[in-house]
Amino acid sequence: MAQDPPVSDMSEDQARSELQRLALALAQANRAYHHDDSPSIDDATFDRLKLRNAQIEQRFPHLKRKDSPSDQIGAKPKEGFCKIRHRQPMLSLSNAFEAKDVEDFVARLKKFLNLKPQSDMRMTAEPKIDGLSLAVRYEKGQLVHAATRGDGETGEDVTANALTIADIPKTLSGAPDILEVRGEVYMTHADFAALNVAQEQAGQKPFSNPRNAAAGSLRQLDAQITKSRQLLFFAYAWGDLSEPLAPSQSKAVARLRALGFSTNSLFKTCDTSEELISHYRAVEMARADLGYDIDGMVYKVDDLALQARLGFRATTPRWAIAHKFPAELAWTELLGIDIQVGRTGALSPVARLNPVTVGGVVVSNATLHNEDYIAGRDSKGQSIRGGKDIRVGDWVQIYRAGDVIPKIADVDLARRPADSRAFDFAEKLKQEGIQGQRAPGDAIWRYSGAEPLADLAIESLKHFVSRQAFDIEGLGAKQIEQFYNRGWIRTFEDICTLKARFGPGQLQQVSKLEGWGEKSAQKLFDGIDAKRSIELHRLIFALGIRHVGEGAAKLLANRFVTWEAFSEAMLSAVPGSPAAAPVVDIDGVGAVMAQSVVEPFQDPARFAALQCLVAHLQVIPAPQIDTASSPVAGKTVVFTGTLLKTTRAEAKTRAEMLGAKVSGSVSAKTDILVAGDGAGSKAKKAADLGIETLDEEGWIALIEGL
Ligand code: IVH
Numbered sequence: 271m272a273q274d275p276p277v278s279d280m281s282e283d284q285a286r287s288e289l290q291r292l293a294l295a296l297a298q299a300n301r302a303y304h305h306d307d308s309p310s311i312d313d314a315t316f317d318r319l320k321l322r323n324a325q326i327e328q329r330f331p332h333l334k335r336k337d338s339p340s341d342q343i344g345a346k347p348k349e350g351f352c353k354i355r356h357r358q359p360m361l362s363l364s365n366a367f368e369a370k371d372v373e374d375f376v377a378r379l380k381k382f383l384n385l386k387p388q389s390d391m392r393m394t395a396e397p398k399i400d401g402l403s404l405a406v407r408y409e410k411g412q413l414v415h416a417a418t419r420g421d422g423e424t425g426e427d428v429t430a431n432a433l434t435i436a437d438i439p440k441t442l443s444g445a446p447d448i449l450e451v452r453g454e455v456y457m458t459h460a461d462f463a464a465l466n467v468a469q470e471q472a473g474q475k476p477f478s479n480p481r482n483a484a485a486g487s488l489r490q491l492d493a494q495i496t497k498s499r500q501l502l503f504f505a506y507a508w509g510d511l512s513e514p515l516a517p518s519q520s521k522a523v524a525r526l527r528a529l530g531f532s533t534n535s536l537f538k539t540c541d542t543s544e545e546l547i548s549h550y551r552a553v554e555m556a557r558a559d560l561g562y563d564i565d566g567m568v569y570k571v572d573d574l575a576l577q578a579r580l581g582f583r584a585t586t587p588r589w590a591i592a593h594k595f596p597a598e599l600a601w602t603e604l605l606g607i608d609i610q611v612g613r614t615g616a617l618s619p620v621a622r623l624n625p626v627t628v629g630g631v632v633v634s635n636a637t638l639h640n641e642d643y644i645a646g647r648d649s650k651g652q653s654i655r656g657g658k659d660i661r662v663g664d665w666v667q668i669y670r671a672g673d674v675i676p677k678i679a680d681v682d683l684a685r686r687p688a689d690s691r692a693f694d695f696a697e698k699l700k701q702e703g704i705q706g707q708r709a710p711g712d713a714i715w716r717y718s719g720a721e722p723l724a725d726l727a728i729e730s731l732k733h734f735v736s737r738q739a740f741d742i743e744g745l746g747a748k749q750i751e752q753f754y755n756r757g758w759i760r761t762f763e764d765i766c767t768l769k770a771r772f773g774p775g776q777l778q779q780v781s782k783l784e785g786w787g788e789k790s791a792q793k794l795f796d797g798i799d800a801k802r803s804i805e806l807h808r809l810i811f812a813l814g815i816r817h818v819g820e821g822a823a824k825l826l827a828n829r830f831v832t833w834e835a836f837s838e839a840m841l842s843a844v845p846g847s848p849a850a851a852p853v854v855d856i857d858g859v860g861a862v863m864a865q866s867v868v869e870p871f872q873d874p875a876r877f878a879a880l881q882c883l884v885a886h887l888q889v890i891p892a893p894q895i896d897t898a899s900s901p902v903a904g905k906t907v908v909f910t911g912t913l914l915k916t917t918r919a920e921a922k923t924r925a926e927m928l929g930a931k932v933s934g935s936v937s938a939k940t941d942i943l944v945a946g947d948g949a950g951s952k953a954k955k956a957a958d959l960g961i962e963t964l965d966e967e968g969w970i971a972l973i974e975g976l
């Protein structure tokens with residue numbers, strides 16, 4: 271800034287253009303810091319730019335911009351919003367891509383519900399709006415607050431912004447005392463185009479698509495900005511309620527409409543998967559003329575009593591699915607294939623592409639999955655892409671659906687360079703100096719070197735601090751690399767001990783680093799301290815155990831409740847026999863996952879590292895089922911024989927929801943045996959062991975009303 275002219279010498283034109291530049295630079299820096307967790311400038315420079323902006327504004331008050339950085343003191347979008355905890359989590363949807371997936375989905379539901387495969391089951395079909403979800407809470411007919419989805423459990427309080435959206439009623443009459451309406455905030459193509467013209471005129475960066483524009487417009491600390499943007503809202507679901515809205519999805523949506531909400535006109539009820547698919551095709555044809563973006567259809571079971579019986583998986587309801595529209599396509603050149611080392615040691619090939627725009631987003635990388643995929647085979651050895659392999663120098667067709675990672679759909683053999691060679695995975699690893707091996711039956715090459723790979727460690731640390739894991743404020747991917755390279759953070763435990771290791775000079779040490787100041791260093795230490803108390807499921811997820819995603823981590827946490835119980839069970843699992851591990855009887859956990867969950871506990875070095883980490887933490891147990899009201903909480907239940915009123919899968923899910931542990935075999939540990947029709951040896955064994963045995967009626971009577 272030294273060479274910038276003194277403010278006192280500035281012309282009006284100079285001032286105007288510098289204010290524009292400063293607004294942009296400060297907004298970018300803010301975003302990099304608070305949203306992307308990767309500061310682009312250091313704190314001191316940030317403060318200097320802000321000061322200069324204020325000085326210019328002081329001299330030329332009439333040039334002060336609407337989006338002036340001075341009005342955004344402490345305007346840190348992510349921090350600026352209060353958090354709202356959703357009383358019922360805001361879930362996502364599982365996906366179907368083809369008609370067959372939809373048929374399978376409907377067949378699965380019927381099986382779960384014990385309905386005949388050929389019977390009709392009423393479903394609803396409606397567009398999947400490509401916007402952002404919002405939960406709006408009304409109490410006694412008054413809008414009290416509105417929250418974004420956030421991580422599904424906690425969202426941002428955007429009440430002031432929601433109040434500016436014309437489509438969202440501020441008061442309701444005839445609504446339940448408590449009503450949380452959920453739906454999608456979106457922007458039409460026309461409003462998006464107009465907004466981008468205005469953005470450019472104001473020297474602001476245009477938005478890349480209507481969804482981003484809607485999100486950026488809603489998540490504004492200054493609600494006046496939200497007001498100036500044309501946001502719309504479709505209501506399609508609900509959360510907390512003091513009384514049911516209606517007995518079915520379709521009637522509930524009609525009720526929301528009657529209460530004054532906009533609901534989508536392409537909503538339809540269907541009785542068979544054929545009807546769902548034909549409505550999908552009709553909407554797909556109409557899609558280009560809708561004037562707003564949709565990325566598929568959502569199908570839901572209409573009867574809310576059936577929805578309740580179907581219940582939820584970790585992050586998605588069993589009773590709904592999103593049927594996505596086919597992805598967008600574009601051709602480009604494959605410049606190279608790199609090998610990426612994942613945090614679990616998987617060596618994944620990544621395509622480096624000549625950047626190309628696919629569906630409004632610039633794509634320069636695409637996943638290549640594994641060696642067979644590159645060679646044109648799937649995991650079963652069947653040919654894919656007509657058996658065409660992928661080679662460096664090829665022209666490849668890229669597709670992406672929604673937020674899904676771009677993939678390669680096709681290869682143009684006519685444009686293949688004459689001298690191209692088939693990709694040799696082993697050779698590539700050799701060139702890169704990466705030691706790897708591919709076990710028989712495994713599609714993936716895995717790192718097999720003795721030394722821990724820096725990349726591997728960095729990846730696992732990044733995962734550890736990621737949003738669904740420890741989510742440490744001020745410690746994002748970029749900071750992890752910085753600290754790793756200095757040798758300050760090499761293990762999970764190092765994060766917890768960072769402050770203590772520096773002693774009293776800690777602040778100065780960190781603030782001397784590029785991109786850091788005292789303020790941000792202090793924030794980092796505070797951020798780490800704030801996460802010393804952590805929920806069990808987050809801790810399990812953070813460990814980066816192969817196959818254990820967020821959903822599985824929650825299942826494990828719910829099953830074992832405390833860290834002590836979890837680690838004890840993993841330690842005492844029979845080595846090499848994952849089937850004996852107590853994890854496999856959790857619905858949704860298979861033998862493969864069980865094996866990898868047990869591994870870190872049975873490897874002495876990894877277990878020691880885990881213990882060191884946990885010593886610095888206070889692990890919050892998973893919320894327990896109210897044992898007082900559930901007679902089966904904590905009990906081990908075995909189902910045998912044929913159940914007539916429900917299926918085995920439903921009975922098991924229900925029992926687990928009530929806090930029971932469902933096991934497949936009768937032993938001295940069994941508390942209750944539920945014997946359906948034709949129960950045989952298990953019933954006899956239970957009788958011999960003196961275990962309480964109930965028939966299906968008895969079981970239903972026991973859990974009735976819960
Ligand atoms: S129902 C329990 N209906 O899609 C799930 N979601 O991938 C309740 N979305 O987060 C969601 N249009 O933001 C539902 N008609 C629609 C939707 C819709 C868009 C979004 C929603 C959700 C995401 C799930």
